[in-house]
Amino acid sequence: MGQFPAGSRMNQESLWHFDGDSGTQIRKLTPKRPQSDKAGLADIFPYYAGFSFEWAKGQLRLEGFDENAVVLDPWNGSGTTTLAARVNDLKSVGVDLNPIANIVAYLRLQDADHMEPCAAPTARSARASQHEPLLAWFSSRTAGRFRQWSRSLSKQPHSTSSLGYVALFRVTRSLTKGFEGSNPTWVRRASNSEDVVDVASRDLDDLIVQEQRHVKDRVSEESHPGCPASIIRASSACLPMAEESVDFILSSPPYLTRIDYAVAYSRELAILGVDISKDRSLRSSLMGTTLIRRRRDVIRQEGYGPKASQLVENISKHDSKASSGYYLKQAKQYLDDLTLSFDELTRVSKRHALMTLVVQDSYYKEVPIRLAEICVEEAERRGWSFIDWDQAEVTRLLTQVNTAARAYPKGKVAETVVTLRRKRS
Ligand SMILES: C[S@@+](CC[C@H](N)C(=O)[O-])C[C@H]1O[C@@H](n2cnc3c(N)ncnc32)[C@H](O)[C@@H]1O
Incomplete structure (x- = not known):
């Protein structure tokens, strides 16, 4: 598993809590979604999820937000966060670039009547x-x-x-x-x-x-009347939201795993009339896409923090074919999107807002991609303070389904829940 930034704590105790009713220690809910999960209408459409509905509900209750609080999920997927916010009577905004995700997220919020x-x-x-x-x-x-x-x-x-x-x-x-x-x-x-x-x-x-x-x-x-939620088709790198309008960000960003989710939903996109084999715009706009955008679309000029820069260097120095070419470009494109998104998340967050992210590490060949650490560092560079983390080992990796990827030795991979708070000044 990855090390965490100096000053953090391996928060084992916080994985457990004392249940007053049964008088025992029980494991806190983890973000992992059980396979046959139906809670929060997770069964109506198999959209890949960053976390379970029950866990999201629990996270939203931890802070005791007031009735005016606004929750944002900038990678809302099929809307676990927006539904959990509705159930907890909190206003929410769910942003995603994939129209399939937005339709499912919207439906989960509807009143069947x-x-x-x-x-x-x-x-x-x-x-x-x-x-x-x-x-x-x-x-x-x-x-x-x-x-x-x-x-x-x-x-x-x-x-x-x-x-x-x-x-x-x-x-x-x-x-x-x-x-x-x-x-x-x-x-x-x-x-x-x-x-x-x-x-x-x-x-x-x-x-x-x-x-x-x-x-x-x-x-x-499972109808849940409650606070309004907006489902918006937009990019996390360009949020159509006012400055300092969000109290809590709860999300799971796309990972750097070379998995093409537009291809995964190509049949549903075809129902909407989108042919991803001809129209590359959706595929190329998604974070983590395996398509390389034209150079003039790359807008990030400043560098990244040391951890992201180190990753870029490790990939560029790898001696396998295309590491210093295609794979380097793909990783930089991802990091550009991620860091632009952190700029936006910071812009729309109130001073003292909270942000909880579920982040999975991965590997490029045998090079570890410690994405959780990169996210924490990039947030800290933008004025967030790291406050807490929990880690669980990931047992089945989608990238390991690829036999070529199995050729390189890899260690264990962690899914980490990190929580940060935006500084007051
Ligand atoms: C890990 S999934 C989030 C899953 C979600 N939290 C849930 O539990 O259902 C990441 C989502 O990010 C979306 N995405 C990718 N690039 C994006 C971007 N630039 N802006 C907004 N959403 C994006 C993908 O379409 C995908 O739905």
Whole structure:
């Protein structure tokens, strides 16, 4: 596991707390989300999560924020933080660049009474246009029918369309299971016309109507009236928020693990009409992307702190192929995004605001990437004080699914929860 910056404490005691009712020491909730977790509607769509709903709720209760407090998750994903804030009666803002994440996050906040499952669109005979992105997995009639559904949902009020889209995502996932490999973030495309999934329009309609009902039932089981939450599509490096408006940041940043999450959600993006094989804008804008942006898009001029600079140097000196080329560029691009995001997080935070981040370390070849330490250092450089941390060992690494990556010796990898406070001056 990584060392932590001087002055920090290996906070073992804080991993346990005394339960007055049972009279025993019990392990505090960890951020890790149980695989079959349903709490907070985690089951309605399998979006990769930084932490569990129960843990997020607990974090928001620790400080005893007042009723005007604003919580921000700048990498909100499917909205664990925004829902946990709602349950705790706190206002919140959830920012994410991935429109799929935003739709799920928005749906999790809705009142089931205000959403109506949509009936099947009336036009039945549907053939997809030749540019239809869903043709990567579906026959022309099935892709065309999905497109009719998607168009008709886009005209509905937001709560109804989010229900419909999540139903479309669920049906798409279940029909295309066979295209998923051992690496959950890699999705194969159909190799020939025999390989595509073909479902008659009427059967597809039944599946979608059924899924809308199921999701609506789940939302009504867990409806949480409470404070307003905004779900915003934006970059963490350019937040559409006022200065000093946030009391608590609770988040989990994208990691430097070379996992392409736009590819992981390529089928759902295709439902929205986005073809990531042709339109590279979403892929290249995400933090941690494996695409290298054009040079003139790189805007960061100043250097990073010593830990991030050391990482850049370690990668550039590695003797494997492309370490001083492509991989160096990719790491710098990630660190540019991360540090620009820390500028923004600092700008929008009130003096004395708190920030709790769940951060996973990783490896480049055998070079450790101590991302938690880098985040703490970059926050400290911007006027935050480090106040606490907890660590847990990560047992299954997505990057280890890649057999080439397994060739290099690696130590244990930690998932760290770090908490910082913005200084008053
Ligand atoms: C680790 S996930 C967060 C998971 C979330 N905390 C949850 O528990 O559901 C990171 C998220 O960051 C988003 N993301 C990547 N780059 C971004 C950027 N520049 N600005 C905002 N969001 C970004 C990804 O789309 C992804 O949803």
